[in-house]
Amino acid sequence: MTSNNPQTREWQALSNDHHLAPFSDFKQLKEKGPRIITNAKGVYLWDSEGNKILDGMAGLWCVAIGYGRDELADAAAKQMRELPYYNLFFQTAHPPALELAKAIADVAPEGMNHVFFTGSGSEGNDTMLRMVRHYWAIKGQPNKKVIISRKNGYHGSTVAGASLGGMTYMHEQGDLPIPGIVHIAQPYWFAEGGDMTPEEFGMWAANQLEEKFWKSALITSVPLLPSRSRVPVA
């Protein structure tokens, strides 16, 4: 983005000199310079060139209630003064974590009563993977650890997150996926439906899961759906 605003150029120089941006071609970014977002209100962003932009992505899909909410700023400022941080590791807890856990449990589906806090979706998925594997290990079924995912799915950028995701270009960075994660076709009729109708393709894509589920040589423990007459084949 070419700019006549010296401040924009200053920030872009800082980006070139010191910042590594995620999901970016550094050479291209250096040539173009990032758009500098300076402020936001409601559903709009403004950049350092004075452009007003409708934020159709809601941040990175995480600004569900819009920007510039006074009640959030006030609550954050109050908490920063009272107790800005403490960990939950060593048999301690604090009111915000406990009260938020209850609020989430109240709106979560039946049976989901406990909340484990992480800093991002990627960390959440990493933690979930380890927790699930450990859960089955202590239940005496350590083989029950295969996770079936979809090609081109996105589940984050950490090692487990990118492995759970199905993007080959992410797998190429860092020898992914890690063992125990397998991928099946994506339900994307527009690109892959071929001669099938959307309904036929939908059934085909659903059956991919069924097939992987029963045929995967890695699934050697008890059937996950015990009521079915079929048995998994090794």
Ligand SMILES: Cc1ncc(COP(=O)(O)O)c(C=O)c1O
């Ligand atoms: C379905 C899904 N899972 C995981 C993530 C990763 O979350 P984060 O970017 O907070 O690490 C995202 C992020 O867009 C996502 O859309």
